[in-house]
Amino acid sequence: MNSEYLEQIYEHIQDGIIIMRENREIVMMNPAAKRLTGWRVGDYVPYCSYCMTDNRKEGKPTCYLIANNEVPSFLSEMPTYHGENIDVEMSTAAIYSDSDTGETEYLLVLRDRETFKQAKEAAINKKMIRALTEAKESEHKRLARELHDGVGQSLYSVSVALKAIESFVHDNAELNNYISEVRKELQKVMNDVNAYSQRLRPHSLDQLGLEPTLHTMIDTIHKRTPGLKIKLTTQGLDRCDPSVEINLYRITQEALHNITKYAKASKVDIYIKKSNTHIYIMIKDNGIGFDRKKTQNEGLGLKHIEERVDQLNGTCKILSKIGEGTSIDIVVPRWRPKDD
Numbered sequence: 001m002n003s004e005y006l007e008q009i010y011e012h013i014q015d016g017i018i019i020m021r022e023n024r025e026i027v028m029m030n031p032a033a034k035r036l037t038g039w040r041v042g043d044y045v046p047y048c049s050y051c052m053t054d055n056r057k058e059g060k061p062t063c064y065l066i067a068n069n070e071v072p073s074f075l076s077e078m079p080t081y082h083g084e085n086i087d088v089e090m091s092t093a094a095i096y097s098d099s100d101t102g103e104t105e106y107l108l109v110l111r112d113r114e115t116f117k118q119a120k121e122a123a124i125n126k127k128m129i130r131a132l133t134e135a136k137e138s139e140h141k142r143l144a145r146e147l148h149d150g151v152g153q154s155l156y157s158v159s160v161a162l163k164a165i166e167s168f169v170h171d172n173a174e175l176n177n178y179i180s181e182v183r184k185e186l187q188k189v190m191n192d193v194n195a196y197s198q199r200l201r202p203h204s205l206d207q208l209g210l211e212p213t214l215h216t217m218i219d220t221i222h223k224r225t226p227g228l229k230i231k232l233t234t235q236g237l238d239r240c241d242p243s244v245e246i247n248l249y250r251i252t253q254e255a256l257h258n259i260t261k262y263a264k265a266s267k268v269d270i271y272i273k274k275s276n277t278h279i280y281i282m283i284k285d286n287g288i289g290f291d292r293k294k295t296q297n298e299g300l301g302l303k304h305i306e307e308r309v310d311q312l313n314g315t316c317k318i319l320s321k322i323g324e325g326t327s328i329d330i331v332v333p334r335w336r337p338k339d340d
């Protein structure tokens with residue numbers, strides 16, 4: 001049983017494992033080592049870039065790791081079968097010594113550093129995108145507050161002043177009509193400022209939470225597109241992390257924007273469930289559907305949804321079929337992910 005277990009590890013571990021003779025002839029190697037280097041049993045392990053350029057003293061072993069048994073691992077470049085060098089982390093250990101011949105066999109372990117570097121770069125990029133998104137949302141929040149509390153209040157003061165002026169000019173019909181037109185135009189501007197403020201950052205999101213804010217957005221869409229029925233169903237949805245709330249709001253906003261613009265749907269079902277650890281969202285429409293493969297270069301809205309879900313360390317599945325509508329299934333942690 002133990003032998004089978006070790007064999008499974010040997011076959012499936014991602015690190016390259018090589019057993020070589022003292023002359024560096026390969027005796028055994030696992031599949032990961034073959035994929036990484038392209039070498040085969042019977043080949044000779046080449047020296048790494050460090051050993052090839054090291055000014056060795058006479059009598060000193062050629063291999064740095066064999067010469068320094070106390071060094072647990074070593075970073076260098078190793079030539080592969082096609083002549084290219086790969087960044088690897090190497091470690092060696094003497095595992096067998098023939099008492100008759102004095103020949104020693106060595107275990108060589110290779111870990112691909114290129115994959116590690118790519119994963120690290122991806123993590124840094126993800127962190128940068130998250131920071132930029134949060135900075136943008138913070139700026140939206142500031143601008144929305146200034147529009148609402150600053151410009152909005154100033155316009156309201158002007159409206160009150162016009163009412164006061166209007167009370168003193170009862171006998172001037174022409175001036176009354178003019179003031180009335182100004183008040184209508186002022187009201188239009190106030191409505192526009194409020195709409196811009198809501199688009200930047202809904203005030204109710206910070207004050208009341210995600211569910212009331214989504215209901216307000218749905219009511220607005222109903223007024224604009226009365227032929228589209230949107231049903232929001234929630235379970236256990238109370239307040240959660242602010243950054244999670246704003247991202248889920250933007251995700252739903254983007255999904256509904258895509259539906260009203262492209263789907264030609266008459267019905268949308270939104271279901272949100274919050275558990276102790278995660279939030280589950282399903283947005284499903286009965287629209288015309290689409291072929292995701294044909295819209296990969298054009299579907300920026302869908303990419304933005306996936307990017308926001310990724311920033312929350314969640315998963316997103318977008319399923320669509322021509323003539324059968326679209327379903328977006330999302331699972332995210334209820335708390336903001338910690339920075340790596």
